[in-house]
Amino acid sequence: MVGDHRPVGVTPRHGTMVPFTPEEVTMKVLVAVGSKYGATREVAERIAEEIRAHGFEVDLQDACDVQGIHYYEAVVLGSAVYGGLWRRDASGLVREHRDELRDKDVWMFSVGMETVVQPGQPLDEADGFAEEIQAHDHARFPGALNWDRLNVGEKALIRALNPPKGDFRDFTAVREWASGVATQLESIAAA
Numbered sequence: 001m002v003g004d005h006r007p008v009g010v011t012p013r014h015g016t017m018v019p020f021t022p023e024e025v026t027m028k029v030l031v032a033v034g035s036k037y038g039a040t041r042e043v044a045e046r047i048a049e050e051i052r053a054h055g056f057e058v059d060l061q062d063a064c065d066v067q068g069i070h071y072y073e074a075v076v077l078g079s080a081v082y083g084g085l086w087r088r089d090a091s092g093l094v095r096e097h098r099d100e101l102r103d104k105d106v107w108m109f110s111v112g113m114e115t116v117v118q119p120g121q122p123l124d125e126a127d128g129f130a131e132e133i134q135a136h137d138h139a140r141f142p143g144a145l146n147w148d149r150l151n152v153g154e155k156a157l158i159r160a161l162n163p164p165k166g167d168f169r170d171f172t173a174v175r176e177w178a179s180g181v182a183t184q185l186e187s188i189a190a191a
């Protein structure tokens with residue numbers, strides 16, 4: 001058909017063969033993450049893997065290592081939550097690149113444990129970020145609490161709450177969310 005260059009190839013998605021265009025496979029996605037003890041970084045790894053499996057070029061970086069975001073068409077930005085705040089490297093990335101982020105397709109995720117939220121603690125600052133940069137979505141995932149690795153100050157802060165310790169991450173939910181992000185990216189790439 002004249003003027004219709006699809007399909008130029010096929011790529012497996014969701015177990016089926018689906019046509020793709022060159023634009024789809026070259027769209028560059030940054031997954032940037034703020035994590036102190038590694039639980040959130042592993043969540044980010046699963047997100048990056050899932051989006052990559054949909055044919056996108058994905059870079060995964062700690063937020064503190066991100067030099068710039070101009071190279072990327074889309075950004076997935078996440079952080080562990082401590083005292084209602086994102087890790088400083090992740091929130092710093094938002095503050096430093098606020099205007100640029102607003103012009104890109106952005107998804108956000110927070111990893112935390114409701115059981116360690118202090119009574120009366122203000123709402124997560126990341127909700128404000130999501131609004132400011134007009135993120136498509138801000139997902140929340142349960143994290144992990146490895147008591148032995150916490151420092152004295154952290155233990156003192158949350159000891160009275162007597163939170164359940166352990167790994168509460170739901171990687172199935174994480175992958176489902178990331179797959180949804182990838183599906184939206186496919187629509188954007190095809191538009």
Ligand SMILES: Cc1cc2nc3c(=O)[nH]c(=O)nc-3n(C[C@H](O)[C@H](O)[C@H](O)COP(=O)(O)O)c2cc1C
Pocket residue numbers: 034035036037038039040041080081082083084085111112113114116117118121142143144145146150154155157158
């Ligand atoms: C001192 C301390 C404060 C925390 N504050 C919050 C909080 O305000 N909200 C929340 O949802 N989770 C909170 N958490 C839970 C962490 O976000 C959770 O353990 C997360 O998985 C840590 O991720 P990381 O291993 O990537 O650093 C807190 C944990 C600690 C140790």
